[in-house]
Amino acid sequence: xxxxxxxxxxxxxxxxxxxxxxxxxxxxxxxxxxxxxxxxxxxxxxxxxxxxxxxxxxxxxxxxxxxxxxxxxxxxxxxxxxxxxxxxxxxxxxxxxxxxxxxxxxxxxxxxxxxxxxxxxxxxxxxxxxxxxxxxxxxxxxxxxxxxxxxxxxxxxxxxxxxxxxxxxxxxxxxxxxxxxxxxxxxxxxxxxxxxxxxxxxxxxxxxxxxxxxxxxxxxxxxxxxxxxxxxxxx
Ligand SMILES: Nc1ncnc2c1ncn2[C@@H]1O[C@H](COP(=O)(O)OP(=O)(O)O)[C@@H](O)[C@H]1O
Ligand SMILES: [Mg+2]
Numbered sequence: 001x002x003x004x005x006x007x008x009x010x011x012x013x014x015x016x017x018x019x020x021x022x023x024x025x026x027x028x029x030x031x032x033x034x035x036x037x038x039x040x041x042x043x044x045x046x047x048x049x050x051x052x053x054x055x056x057x058x059x060x061x062x063x064x065x066x067x068x069x070x071x072x073x074x075x076x077x078x079x080x081x082x083x084x085x086x087x088x089x090x091x092x093x094x095x096x097x098x099x100x101x102x103x104x105x106x107x108x109x110x111x112x113x114x115x116x117x118x119x120x121x122x123x124x125x126x127x128x129x130x131x132x133x134x135x136x137x138x139x140x141x142x143x144x145x146x147x148x149x150x151x152x153x154x155x156x157x158x159x160x161x162x163x164x165x166x167x168x169x170x171x172x173x174x175x176x177x178x179x180x181x182x183x184x185x186x187x188x189x190x191x192x193x194x195x196x197x198x199x200x201x202x203x204x205x206x207x208x209x210x211x212x213x214x215x216x217x218x219x220x221x222x223x224x225x226x227x228x229x230x231x232x233x234x235x
Contacts, residue, residue, distance in 0.1 A: 011075050011095045012170070014085045015140050016103035017130045019113040021154050021162065022085040025103065028163045035081030038074060040067060040090060058123065064090055071095075088136075089143035100144045101166055104181045106155040107132050108192050111199070125204035128196065132183050151181055 012029065014022045023039060030037040040062070044050050049067050050060035071092035075082050084092070092098075105113070107128050114124045130136055140149045150169055154162050187193040 010081060011071070011092050011098040012081055012083045012166075013089070013091075013098065013100045013144070014083060014103065015089055015100065015136060016087070016105070016154075017110070017127045017136050018087055018119075019110050019117065019127065020103040020105040020131070021159075022087075022103055024159055025154070025162050025166070026083050026085040028159050029166060030081070030083050032163055032167065033081045033083070035083050036074070036078060037083045037085065038071065040084060040086035040088075043067065043070065057126070058120075062088070062090070068093055089139045091143055098144075098148070099170055100140060100149045101169070102137060102140050102149055102151045103154045103162075104137075104151055104183075105131065106153075106187075107183055107196055108187070108190075109155050111196065121199075121203035122205070125200045125202075128200055129204055132196075132200075134180070134182065137180060153181055 012033075012035075014026050014029070016022050026037045026039070029035070044060055044062050044067065047070070049063045049070070051063045052061045053059075054061055067090050071082075071084060071090065072094050075092045075095040082092075082095075084090075089100075110131055111124060111128055114127055119127070137149070137151065152162060152165055157165070184193070187196075
């Protein structure tokens, strides 16, 4: 079966902080599209595409130009869809047909997923801040342009529903509803938000809620400058 529109979408980016479901969604998506999945984190380590190792944060510092070059090579060497799963926005230059999906997850749920994954408290906190204030959204918009970014609140959706949302979006083109996900507003009044912020302020290198609020306002201001975003919510 050929899904309307998908044949034109050569590169499909799946972005989001760790634990939002990129790998799980990517596996299902390439199965449906008969495409190829590239996990950027895995690629960075396997091919040595990093400039250094950050001991404090226990992460490799990705060599973005070399990753971009490799993605461009992959995109041009195959006719099937290339699904790129990444924690940060990285682009295959020259690939004109692309779509960008940013997976979001309620930070209260994300906390449990990252803890189950065995991350230490600092790494959990840093990723929770990123999700809470939408740093991945800012990153995606800066790299791809806000009109090209489709957000999906994947917290409560099954894998098949998320993939169906993506397939629908690929087929639909430009008619998606607009808006963006702001967890702090959504969780306002929920006592669990206070516990989450306390956890972050204890363990993150960032100095607590004032920093979270500051970053959130910065992200909001930056988004307002760039215009609104496309979002896919649960049907
Ligand atoms: N929509 C979802 N519903 C329930 N569990 C999910 C969902 N998305 C991801 N998970 C679970 O969360 C964990 C992290 O998912 P994963 O696909 O590895 O995320 P990522 O690649 O973004 O780090 C896995 O245990 C996965 O089964
Ligand atoms: Mg993954």
